[in-house]
Amino acid sequence: MRMSQLYAPTLREAPAEAEISSHALMLRAGLIRKLVSGVYSYLPLAYRTLRKIEDIVREEMNRAGGQEILMSAIQPAELWIESGRWNDMGSEMFRLKDRNGRQFCLGPTHEEIFTFLIRDEVRSYKQLPLLLYQIQTKYRDEMRPRFGLIRAREFIMKDLYSFDIDEAGLERSYEKMYEAYCRTFERSGLEYVVVEADTGTMGGSASHEFMVVTDTGEDLIAKCSKCGYAANIEKAECVAPKGLNADRVEIDGENPKEVITPNIKSIDELSSFLGKSGKDMIKTLIYLADGQPIAALVRGDREINEIKLKNFLSAFTLELADEATIMEVTGGPLGFSGPIGLTGIKLVADEEVPFIQDAVVGANQRDKHLINVNYGRDFSADNIADIRKAVEGDACSKCGEPIEVVRTIEVGHIFKLGTKYTSALGATFLDENGRERPMIMGCYGIGVTRTMAAIIEKNHDEKGIIWPFSVAPFHVTIVPINIKNSEQKAAAFKLYKECLNNGVEAVIDDRDERSGVKFNDADLIGFPIRITVGPRSLKEGKVEIRLRQSGKEIQVPLGSAVEKIKTLIKEAVIYEDRCSDSGI
Numbered sequence: 001m002r003m004s005q006l007y008a009p010t011l012r013e014a015p016a017e018a019e020i021s022s023h024a025l026m027l028r029a030g031l032i033r034k035l036v037s038g039v040y041s042y043l044p045l046a047y048r049t050l051r052k053i054e055d056i057v058r059e060e061m062n063r064a065g066g067q068e069i070l071m072s073a074i075q076p077a078e079l080w081i082e083s084g085r086w087n088d089m090g091s092e093m094f095r096l097k098d099r100n101g102r103q104f105c106l107g108p109t110h111e112e113i114f115t116f117l118i119r120d121e122v123r124s125y126k127q128l129p130l131l132l133y134q135i136q137t138k139y140r141d142e143m144r145p146r147f148g149l150i151r152a153r154e155f156i157m158k159d160l161y162s163f164d165i166d167e168a169g170l171e172r173s174y175e176k177m178y179e180a181y182c183r184t185f186e187r188s189g190l191e192y193v194v195v196e197a198d199t200g201t202m203g204g205s206a207s208h209e210f211m212v213v214t215d216t217g218e219d220l221i222a223k224c225s226k227c228g229y230a231a232n233i234e235k236a237e238c239v240a241p242k243g244l245n246a247d248r249v250e251i252d253g254e255n256p257k258e259v260i261t262p263n264i265k266s267i268d269e270l271s272s273f274l275g276k277s278g279k280d281m282i283k284t285l286i287y288l289a290d291g292q293p294i295a296a297l298v299r300g301d302r303e304i305n306e307i308k309l310k311n312f313l314s315a316f317t318l319e320l321a322d323e324a325t326i327m328e329v330t331g332g333p334l335g336f337s338g339p340i341g342l343t344g345i346k347l348v349a350d351e352e353v354p355f356i357q358d359a360v361v362g363a364n365q366r367d368k369h370l371i372n373v374n375y376g377r378d379f380s381a382d383n384i385a386d387i388r389k390a391v392e393g394d395a396c397s398k399c400g401e402p403i404e405v406v407r408t409i410e411v412g413h414i415f416k417l418g419t420k421y422t423s424a425l426g427a428t429f430l431d432e433n434g435r436e437r438p439m440i441m442g443c444y445g446i447g448v449t450r451t452m453a454a455i456i457e458k459n460h461d462e463k464g465i466i467w468p469f470s471v472a473p474f475h476v477t478i479v480p481i482n483i484k485n486s487e488q489k490a491a492a493f494k495l496y497k498e499c500l501n502n503g504v505e506a507v508i509d510d511r512d513e514r515s516g517v518k519f520n521d522a523d524l525i526g527f528p529i530r531i532t533v534g535p536r537s538l539k540e541g542k543v544e545i546r547l548r549q550s551g552k553e554i555q556v557p558l559g560s561a562v563e564k565i566k567t568l569i570k571e572a573v574i575y576e577d578r579c580s581d582s583g584i
């Protein structure tokens with residue numbers, strides 16, 4: 001490719017909308033352009049990289065026994081109604097009607113559709129296991145699309161679905177996928193961590209996320225550097241204080257006392273007003289769990305983990321109650337709820353709550369709180385459970401060492417679904433004894449466009465992108481210092497042709513620009529190798545090879561430059577060579 005012809009409109013400055021490096025660099029280097037909020041066009045450089053990531057994904061899925069298919073993005077509503085998710089998906093789902101008024105959606109995921117595909121075709125245990133996947137465009141009408149390709153409304157995803165005859169089969173499929181995911185991200189040059197995750201609206205029994213640690217990530221994970229435990233913050237277990245069941249009834253101190261707290265609603269305001277710390281307070285929040293009000297209690301300086309609470313209650317939906325409900329349930333306005341005298345609704349207290357001595361709580365009356373409140377003596381809860389968010393420094397639930405909380409981007413997610421969809425949609429098979437049973441299902445996603453963004457997020461400097469060789473849009477850019485110099489031009493084009501003849505993906509910068517401009521663009525676009533054809537080295541029959549990642553420069557004879565580059569590429573993507581013999 002000639003640089004003069006390459007459709008990569010670069011920008012000197014990143015547009016203001018770009019909040020993170022990958023977004024800014026993809027716009028600046030001419031990889032993507034926005035169509036509308038959260039919807040992008042992938043220009044040649046981006047699309048070349050996306051295809052390389054897809055190829056790695058494809059190879060690893062095939063190696064693990066997957067078979068590639070392609071399904072429509074348009075899905076009929078009936079199947080979602082059958083699975084019970086038509087309403088669950090809420091406004092995140094793009095919905096549309098055809099000319100006859102039949103309802104459809106643009107697929108945010110494909111569990112229903114894959115299950116539908118096989119339910120009438122697969123009848124016998126002999127046809128299982130079956131692992132089908134596609135690499136396809138997905139749609140989610142995000143409330144707040146942001147960070148470029150990280151949170152987009154249209155994105156490319158690989159989704160694989162496994163169908164097995166029993167739990168042991170699912171376990172094998174899951175392990176194969178786990179391994180395939182590790183290989184995929186390693187080969188893509190992406191550092192990642194695998195964390196335990198909540199199964200959320202997907203349902204199912206177990207789930208892992210593949211996360212890329214970066215300050216600009218939207219997901220928080222807890223990780224322990226001592227034992228390696230890592231979990232999504234939604235899932236990360238908190239360790240209960242010791243002696244949880246100790247008898248807390250024998251409290252000698254003063255009885256609860258009312259204090260006037262005019263217009264004080266937040267824990268911070270209350271802290272400074274009473275001169276007490278959040279640790280001495282109990283926060284009482286009223287939720288609607290499947291429409292029923294419940295009270296959740298947590299230490300004042302803690303946050304409720306709504307996922308844990310929802311799971312604990314086995315609730316389908318959980319949302320904070322509106323002011324009218326709070327008034328009705330507690331008798332007081334928002335901001336003054338407390339556990340004393342709260343009858344008729346379920347109280348769920350976090351495990352720390354019984355240990356707070358002489359606590360401050362809301363009095364369920366406007367502008368009033370109670371002090372000297374103790375669990376056991378003054379109130380009790382229906383349930384005590386781990387319902388708080390883990391925080392930095394909490395004891396690791398596995399080894400007790402302090403955990404670290406870091407920001408991450410999710411690039412892959414695998415789930416053991418069990419029979420949630422196969423039962424709902426009637427995907428059954430006959431086992432060896434002729435009995436009809438639902439298939440056991442797993443699902444496994446990789447965000448392809450998001451992976452590209454995450455690779456840039458992890459591999460860049462102030463000058464631009466630093467592509468890993470395996471996913472770089474091109475391996476090499478050849479830059480003649482002065483294209484008008486016939487000797488330089490001839491040498492550069494000779495090298496360029498030789499690259500193409502040897503399968504080296506090369507761009508020649510044939511533009512009549514200053515060398516500084518060409519070097520800056522080469523750094524911005526992030527070619528792993530730059531070959532400079534300049535007057536001084538050329539006099540000695542040499543060219544300069546510069547590596548984008550290390551900045552290392554070497555002079556090599558013109559005649560052996562391409563051999564040298566082939567070696568460099570081979571060394572950089574050696575992982576592929578090493579694992580290509582395991583039987584695709």
Ligand SMILES: [Zn+2]
Nearest residue numbers: 224227396399
């Ligand atoms: Zn640990």
